[in-house]
Amino acid sequence: MIKVGIVGGTGYTGAELLRLLSVHPDVELSMITSRSEAGKSVSALFSGLRGKLDLNFSLPDNEQLSSCDLVFFATPNGIAMESVPELLSAGVRVIDLAADFRLSDTSLWKQWYGVEHACPDVLKEAVYGLPEMNRADIADARLVANPGCYPTATQLGLLPLVRAGLVSGNIMVDAKSGVSGAGRGANVGTLLCEASESFKAYGVSGHRHLPEIQQGIERMPGTGVSPFTGDLVFVPHLTPMIRGIHSTLYCTVKDRGIDLQALYENTFEGEPFVDVMPAGSHPETRSVRGCNQCRIAVHRPQGGDTVVILSVIDNLVKGAAGQAVQNMNIMFGLDEMTGLDFPAAMP
Ligand SMILES: NC(=O)C1=CN([C@@H]2O[C@H](COP(=O)(O)OP(=O)(O)OC[C@H]3O[C@@H](n4cnc5c(N)ncnc54)[C@H](OP(=O)(O)O)[C@@H]3O)[C@@H](O)[C@H]2O)C=CC1
Numbered sequence: 001m002i003k004v005g006i007v008g009g010t011g012y013t014g015a016e017l018l019r020l021l022s023v024h025p026d027v028e029l030s031m032i033t034s035r036s037e038a039g040k041s042v043s044a045l046f047s048g049l050r051g052k053l054d055l056n057f058s059l060p061d062n063e064q065l066s067s068c069d070l071v072f073f074a075t076p077n078g079i080a081m082e083s084v085p086e087l088l089s090a091g092v093r094v095i096d097l098a099a100d101f102r103l104s105d106t107s108l109w110k111q112w113y114g115v116e117h118a119c120p121d122v123l124k125e126a127v128y129g130l131p132e133m134n135r136a137d138i139a140d141a142r143l144v145a146n147p148g149c150y151p152t153a154t155q156l157g158l159l160p161l162v163r164a165g166l167v168s169g170n171i172m173v174d175a176k177s178g179v180s181g182a183g184r185g186a187n188v189g190t191l192l193c194e195a196s197e198s199f200k201a202y203g204v205s206g207h208r209h210l211p212e213i214q215q216g217i218e219r220m221p222g223t224g225v226s227p228f229t230g231d232l233v234f235v236p237h238l239t240p241m242i243r244g245i246h247s248t249l250y251c252t253v254k255d256r257g258i259d260l261q262a263l264y265e266n267t268f269e270g271e272p273f274v275d276v277m278p279a280g281s282h283p284e285t286r287s288v289r290g291c292n293q294c295r296i297a298v299h300r301p302q303g304g305d306t307v308v309i310l311s312v313i314d315n316l317v318k319g320a321a322g323q324a325v326q327n328m329n330i331m332f333g334l335d336e337m338t339g340l341d342f343p344a345a346m347p
């Protein structure tokens with residue numbers, strides 16, 4: 001059994017980790033932290049876990065976490081980097097769901113996250129946890145940086161075209177997120193009366209997921225393939241739903257004759273959590289609600305030069321906790337689908 005600790009067990013991604021790990025056959029949940037709920041029963045706060053988990057929240061404590069095989073950080077940005085060096089030295093492996101180890105360039109980190117990186121040396125060994133790009137490195141990693149939710153949907157949608165060197169010109173990313181993407185903390189913008197029956201863009205002049213997507217695209221091209229040199233435009237939107245990301249990607253391709261459907265199907269062949277839908281499909285966020293799938297459809301409207309890719313995930317599952325469990329399975333040599341092999345919630 002893998003002895004697991006979770007730092008930040010009361011947030012939405014922490015709670016989603018609890019849901020998934022409480023029934024994972026190879027995991028023993030040993031410590032779940034919360035500063036605000038310390039001493040209280042986990043299943044009293046999350047009654048959906050009654051009968052599945054008999055554990056109390058405790059205060060974050062590196063010494064106690066050091067007895068775990070693996071610690072997940074489901075904390076705000078900038079928290080994990082303060083504890084990870086000590087945990088790695090104690091022989092613990094770490095998956096960070098926040099952004100602390102996603103950007104390799106520390107000046108970029110400071111520019112977008114506003115503080116100096118606390119452990120640049122440790123950052124060097126972090127592996128970006130998008131299995132469809134980095135599976136082999138994840139298997140050997142001590143430290144995995146779980147990707148952001150928008151970057152997961154967006155990078156998976158772009159991977160086949162960019163890797164094949166087919167994109168010419170700019171890439172437009174028009175992405176929409178459910179409100180749980182903003183976390184469980186109290187915030188006026190996510191109140192029912194503010195967020196429901198309304199729809200808005202935000203972060204148009206710059207969102208911290210832009211450099212993450214840019215870095216991912218730079219790492220995609222295969223050998224002998226021309227890299228993407230255009231502009232990347234990323235516009236996130238808040239939609240009145242709880243879970244889900246819908247990323248609509250627009251770009252032009254160099255080769256009009258390419259069979260895009262075949263390119264996408266071949267790229268993701270054998271991937272357990274990427275579903276290339278039949279030509280002409282329009283994936284819905286509800287088709288991935290509660291499950292670890294990314295569903296993708298590729299279109300070329302009116303047979304022109306512009307390609308439109310539609311990519312949907314559940315931000316809390318493939319966009320966070322599910323992908324983190326997928327990474328854990330890879331790191332510990334388990335079947336990648338262990339504990340994740342279930343369909344979306346319906347309706
Ligand atoms: N929501 C989403 O869809 C996604 C979120 N993420 C990332 O995952 C991380 C968690 O997100 P989310 O679950 O939404 O966040 P929440 O705000 O919902 O939860 C944050 C959690 O961290 C704990 N926490 C806060 N400050 C500290 C601290 N200083 N030390 C220890 N624990 C702390 C909180 O508990 P307490 O205060 O009681 O200790 C709480 O359990 C974030 O970095 C987020 O950016 C990534 C992808 C998707």
Ligand SMILES: CC(=O)N[C@@H](CCC(=O)OP(=O)(O)O)C(=O)O
Nearest residue numbers: 098099148149177178179181182
């Ligand atoms: C709807 C909403 O607010 N979404 C969040 C992104 C989700 C997230 O948590 O991203 P990180 O892991 O990179 O922090 C936002 O735009 O800030």
